[in-house]
Structure formats: structure tokens, C-alpha cells
Amino acid sequence: MRTDLSALPEPPTRPGNGHLQDWALHPLALIEEGANRARVGGLFRLRLGLPAVVGFSPAWNRALLTDLHTFRSAGSFSKVVPYLAGGVILTDAPAHAPRRGMVNPGFGKRHMETLRERVRAALPPIPVGEWDALAWADTAALKMLNAAYFSGEFDPQLLHAFLAPLRHPFPIPALPRPLLFARVDAELRRLAHQRLTAGGGDDLLALLAALPGGLEETRVSLAAGHDTTTHALAWAAWHLAHSPEWHAPAHHPAVLKEVLRLYPPGWMGSRRLSRDLRWTTADGQSVRLPRGTLALYSPYLSGRDAALWPESGEFRPQRWQAAPPAWAYLPFGGGERICLGMHLAHLMILEALATLPALEPMRGNATPRPGVTLGPAGPLVVRERLKHRPA
Numbered sequence: 001m002r003t004d005l006s007a008l009p010e011p012p013t014r015p016g017n018g019h020l021q022d023w024a025l026h027p028l029a030l031i032e033e034g035a036n037r038a039r040v041g042g043l044f045r046l047r048l049g050l051p052a053v054v055g056f057s058p059a060w061n062r063a064l065l066t067d068l069h070t071f072r073s074a075g076s077f078s079k080v081v082p083y084l085a086g087g088v089i090l091t092d093a094p095a096h097a098p099r100r101g102m103v104n105p106g107f108g109k110r111h112m113e114t115l116r117e118r119v120r121a122a123l124p125p126i127p128v129g130e131w132d133a134l135a136w137a138d139t140a141a142l143k144m145l146n147a148a149y150f151s152g153e154f155d156p157q158l159l160h161a162f163l164a165p166l167r168h169p170f171p172i173p174a175l176p177r178p179l180l181f182a183r184v185d186a187e188l189r190r191l192a193h194q195r196l197t198a199g200g201g202d203d204l205l206a207l208l209a210a211l212p213g214g215l216e217e218t219r220v221s222l223a224a225g226h227d228t229t230t231h232a233l234a235w236a237a238w239h240l241a242h243s244p245e246w247h248a249p250a251h252h253p254a255v256l257k258e259v260l261r262l263y264p265p266g267w268m269g270s271r272r273l274s275r276d277l278r279w280t281t282a283d284g285q286s287v288r289l290p291r292g293t294l295a296l297y298s299p300y301l302s303g304r305d306a307a308l309w310p311e312s313g314e315f316r317p318q319r320w321q322a323a324p325p326a327w328a329y330l331p332f333g334g335g336e337r338i339c340l341g342m343h344l345a346h347l348m349i350l351e352a353l354a355t356l357p358a359l360e361p362m363r364g365n366a367t368p369r370p371g372v373t374l375g376p377a378g379p380l381v382v383r384e385r386l387k388h389r390p391a
């Protein structure tokens with residue numbers, strides 16, 4: 001009996017390039033087909049020029065996210081995107097825990113209350129008439145991040161120029177941009193110097209600037225936080241426009257959870273195996289995964305698995321009255337490496353949603369478009385719902 005990678009199901013391959021072409025052009029369709037073929041076992045193979053497997057069962061997610069010695073970040077996809085290749089994101093165990101411990105306090109729930117007012121005040125006004133919720137979310141995320149990190153003092157044009165390439169399809173986010181990064185680092189040094197010499201302040205940079213490697217953590221986490229927040233906010237606004245019965249702020253946490261289940265901006269997470277691993281799939285097959293294998297987990301597939309979620313493809317915020325299945329809901333990852341900016345993202349998105357009037361959808365393209373993060377193709381044009389118009 002085969003017990004190596006070749007025993008695993010896989011989506012159809014193309015002669016000469018395996019799955020590379022579909023991975024580049026239609027990755028969601030590719031992984032959905034893989035998941036269909038591995039519905040029972042929860043693990044399938046991809047041929048991406050190196051051995052790769054995608055798992056979506058709770059057991060796989062749990063192993064990948066908690067065994068930091070076997071599943072390493074060095075050599076993962078983050079390495080190829082200069083924006084994300086640094087700081088805590090690329091630090092592996094055993095150095096990861098103390099590094100996270102150092103940066104965590106600024107991003108903890110308590111510090112979020114210090115930032116709340118300035119984040120709220122930074123929100124752009126709601127445009128009059130018809131407006132694109134994706135473009136608005138983009139501006140809102142940029143301004144809220146500037147407020148939270150820098151009390152709004154970072155040159156807004158430079159911040160926009162820095163973050164804009166991340167949104168484009170590959171290879172644009174992966175290209176080196178030494179001049180742009182140097183300008184951003186100079187701006188960070190200028191603002192950090194003010195905070196370190198003039199006695200502080202309490203924005204995120206004030207806390208990070210004092211730490212070894214703090215400016216790199218600032219730059220990398222800004223990049224990790226921008227498109228993710230923009231896309232989650234845009235989708236939430238679009239769904240609220242379609243389902244105005246969820247308009248009241250009391251419903252927004254459930255709306256956001258449901259949006260992140262269906263459209264997790266971090267749609268695919270990656271690690272590399274530091275040793276050979278014997279894995280027993282959910283249907284009892286024992287497979288040897290060789291050291292160096294690219295090990296992927298997918299919040300997108302796990303969040304839509306029909307075996308775990310009733311009416312898995314439907315937008316049903318009411319499902320959040322009950323706890324989700326364990327290790328199946330991972331929009332922020334999990335374990336020790338859980339998203340550093342999770343509380344900040346909640347703060348920004350919920351503050352932004354609370355300012356929205358009741359909306360109605362006009363026209364748009366909400367097709368999920370995967371890049372570094374998963375976003376709607378856009379635009380998502382909405383307008384204020386007229387009072388007499390029924391929901």
C-alpha cells in the first residue's frame with residue numbers, strides 16, 4: 001500500500017506544470033476541487049514545484065498551528081513577499097514566543113481602549129449618493145491604522161504608496177522596493193525619535209519604538225493589517241446592505257464573524273515541515289510527509305466545510321449564537337501565532353460599521369479574488385437606504 005504523498009488525492013493536473021498554472025490563475029477553484037476529492041480524509045496534495053499538501057480538517061489545523069517546531073514559518077509564503085518577510089511573522093520557535101510576548105501588550109484588548117477614540121475620529125465621512133464600499137473601506141483602514149499606530153502623523157501619501165502594491169496580483173507584491181521601503185523606514189525613524197525623546201505618547205509606535213526591532217515590527221504588522229482589514233470591512237458593509245435586518249451595531253460582531261468565515265482575508269496559511277511527519281488522515285490513511293514539504297492550512301476551506309457547518313455557503317450570522325466547531329474557524333489563525341492584530345482589527349471594523357447608515361446595494365462584483373489576501377473583485381456600490389423603502 002502506498003503511504004507517501006502519492007497516496008493522497010489531488011485536483012486534476014496539467015501536463016508539464018502540475019498545479020502551478022491553476023494555482024497562479026484560479027487558486028480557489030483549484031483548492032475547492034482538491035477539497036472535494038479529499039472530503040473524507042481532509043488532506044490533499046498539490047504539485048507546486050515542491051511537495052505540498054493542503055489540509056482542512058480540525059485535527060490538521062490544530063497540529064499545524066500548535067506544533068511550532070514541526071511546522072515552521074521560515075520557508076513559508078511570507079518569505080516571498082518582502083512586506084511580510086520579517087518581525088514576528090518570520091520568527092520561528094523557540095525565539096517566537098519571547099518576541100510575541102514583547103509586542104503583544106500594545107495589541108492587547110486593554111490598550112485598544114486607549115486607541116478607540118482616535119480610531120473613531122479618523123474615520124472618513126460617509127459619501128453622499130452612491131459610493132463604493134471597497135474604496136471607502138480602503139481609505140478608512142488607512143486612516144484608522146495611521147491613527148492607531150502614529151496618532152495620524154505618518155505622511156498619508158507615503159503610507160498609501162507603501163501599502164497599495166500589496167493589493168495587486170502576483171508578482172507585484174513580491175517585487176523588491178528598496179527605495180520605497182527606505183522612505184518608509186526614514187518616516188518611521190522620524191516619528192519614533194519624537195516619541196522616544198519627547199517622552200512618549202501612547203499610540204502603537206510609542207510602544208513599539210522602544211523595543212529591539214520595533215520599527216520592523218511596525219512596518220511588517222502595518223502591511224499585515226491593511227488589506228485584511230479593508231477587505232473584511234468592505235464585505236461586511238456589502239452584506240449589511242443586502243441584509244439590513246442586521247444593521248444595528250449589536251448585530252455587528254456576529255456579522256463580522258460570518259463574513260470572516262465565508263471570506264477569510266488570510267485564505268491560505270503556509271508552513272514548512274522541519275522533519276518527516278507521519279500523518280493519519282481523517283479516513284484512517286497513514287501518510288509519510290517528507291521534511292521540507294510545504295504544509296498549507298486554509299481558513300477558507302475549513303470555514304466552508306459542509307461537514308462542519310450547516311448551510312455552509314449561506315450568510316447566516318444567527319449561527320454565531322452557538323460556539324463554532326473546534327479548530328474549524330480560523331480567520332485569525334490560532335495557537336501561539338494567532339493574529340497579532342486581532343483586537344485592533346475588531347476595533348477598527350466595528351467602529352467603522354457603527355458609523356454606517358442603513359445601506360442598500362446598487363451594483364458591484366463581490367466575487368472573491370485571491371491575492372496575498374482574499375478580497376472582493378469590486379467595486380461594491382451602495383447608497384443610503386431610503387426610509388420608506390422596505391428591507
Ligand code: HEM
Binds near residue numbers: 090224229232330
Ligand atoms: C480582519 C483583519 C485580519 C485578518 C483576517 C488577519 C488574519 C491573520 C491570520 C490568518 C494570521 C495567521 C497567519 C498564520 O499563522 O499563518 C495573522 C497573523 C498576523 N497578523 Fe493578522 N489579520 C488581520 C488584521 C491584522 C492587523 C490589523 C494586524 C496589525 C497588527 C495584523 C498583524 C498580524 C501579524 C503581525 C501576524 C503574525 C503573528 C505571528 O506570526 O506571531 N493582522 N493574521
